[in-house]
Amino acid sequence: MTDSAPAPETPLSTRADVDEVVVLDFGGQYSQLIARRVRECGVFSELLPHHVGAAEVARRKPKGVILSGGPASVYADDAPPLDAQLLELGVPVLGICYGMQLLARELGGRVESAEVGEYGRSQLTVQEHGTLLRGQPDDQPAWMSHRDTVYTPPAGATALASSTSSPVAAFEDVERGLFGIQYHPEVVHTPYGQQTLETFLRDVCGCAMDWSAANIAEEQIRLIREQVGDGKVICALSGGVDSSVAALLVHRAVGDQLTCVYVDHGLMRKNETEQVEKTFGEQFEVPLVVVDARERFLERLAGTVEPEAKRKAIGAEFIRIFEEEAAKLAGAVSDDDAPEGTEVHTSGDVSAEGARFLVQGTLYSDVIESGGGTGAATIKSHHNVGGLPEDLTFELVEPLRALFKDEVRAVGTEIGLPERMVWRQPFPGPGLAIRIVGGEVxxxxxxxxxxxxxxxxxxxxxxxxxxxxxxxxxxxxxxxxxxxxxxxxxxxxxxxxxxxxxxxxxxxxxxxxxxxxxxxxxxxxxxxxxxxxxxxxxxxxxxxxxxxxx
CATH class of the missing domain: 3.30.300.10 (GMP Synthetase; Chain A, domain 3)
Known part of the structure; x- marks a missing residue:
């Protein structure tokens, strides 16, 4: 879920009795990861845009609210604001990084820009453990990513900890249920971060902590069936764990309505094309079209050096090829009409006449690095997100768009994907093209x-x-x-x-x-x-x- 999309009309959880904590996204790179860490604690969590409003949050009846980090300064003219009514809902609120600064400023604390920003590992010194940091060591490493700093906590709040560049790195007002931490508990480089979240969820919010992600595969199969109906689907298959899990989920959902298309753009690692053909064409017996477009991609990339231009060129060429394959499968054109530099062969019972859906193995890390929401900074455009052409004719099916890699691997194991594929290291869609740096491919x-x-x-x-x-x-x-x-x-x-x-x-x-x-x-x-x-x-x-x- 990003700021560019409306909040869903109903919560995503399939259980009416499950406790939920809402995470409000202020554009931070780690926003979805906060929700993921909450789920790991056994509490269902849904990420919503920061501007959904207190009434929408209240309708979900959450046990608590978490305000995420973000790239803006709280004093910037276009900084995402805090809806003060959120503090009147009667549930605990935890602000992280930018979220903590919003809380402090709204409640009368002093927030200013520091002379030196704090990025990466920092040392946290705990003066008062209070409720939030109970049972944690006095000195501990923590992951920081900020320049604005809280110098004075709000009236009535207790300062709990400091760091090298943060006089107030954590505070709490237990009576009002308001908590703030400057560091990022959701990243693995904050070793006591998960304990902090667990304390907030269990001891502050009173969550039962009994939610499980075991139903992700079943839920996604149901959603795919609802979206696709009896339509025909093309899957963008690379052979990596993301596209492989997406392909098998869709195949489980709609069976022969799916045709996988593997594009050999000549940018793969050694022998990977042969491995993809053997696994999907023979082992899983999924209808597979293999497009040899090595010459096309080399010509398309000729003279291109700038990385964003590479990504966008590769993304656009992928889509053009999928559109061509859809037209062929629909009988509108034949293989003889394929552009120069393209060869096609198939395995299995290929039939995708009238295909209008395109499956991609897009992950949430792709989305947020591509600037997937208002207020989110663009780190780089992933070919399957920021690299998509504006005149895209397919409706996208992206069953993994809300998941991180570890969740995708869990789903892959659940649906029977071989271990060697489940644990294959990530490989970028643009392939080796973006590992040739500073010159043309x-x-x-x-x-x-x-x-x-x-x-x-x-x-x-x-x-x-x-x-x-x-x-x-x-x-x-x-x-x-x-x-x-x-x-x-x-x-x-x-x-x-x-x-x-x-x-x-x-x-x-x-x-x-x-x-x-x-x-x-x-x-x-x-x-x-x-x-x-x-x-x-x-x-x-x-x-x-x-x-x-x-």
Missing amino acids: TQEKLDILRDCDAILQEEIRAAGLYRELWQSFCVLPDVRSVGVQGDERTYGYVVAVRAVTSDDAMTADWARLPYDLLDRVATRMVGEVRQVNRVVLDITSKPPGTIEWE
């Missing part, structure tokens, strides 16, 4: 990057570290360096190795890979990939960086 660069990435993956799997990493991959900057190989001067490419740990892709830490592993990787790349003479390691966390370079 060419066949030579793709081959170099594919070979280096295959070496990295082989060594990481051999070391038993694949499941421990969120992502591991290579980046090929448009940079050459001088080297010496065989007593001769070389002028070759530099390859960067990127490996991170994360739970949700919203934050990530660089992985401390063993030195001997890095040594094997670098030695093999320089020795086996002729055009490479230097290997470097990216040790940047997210934030301030992103996981991908582009």
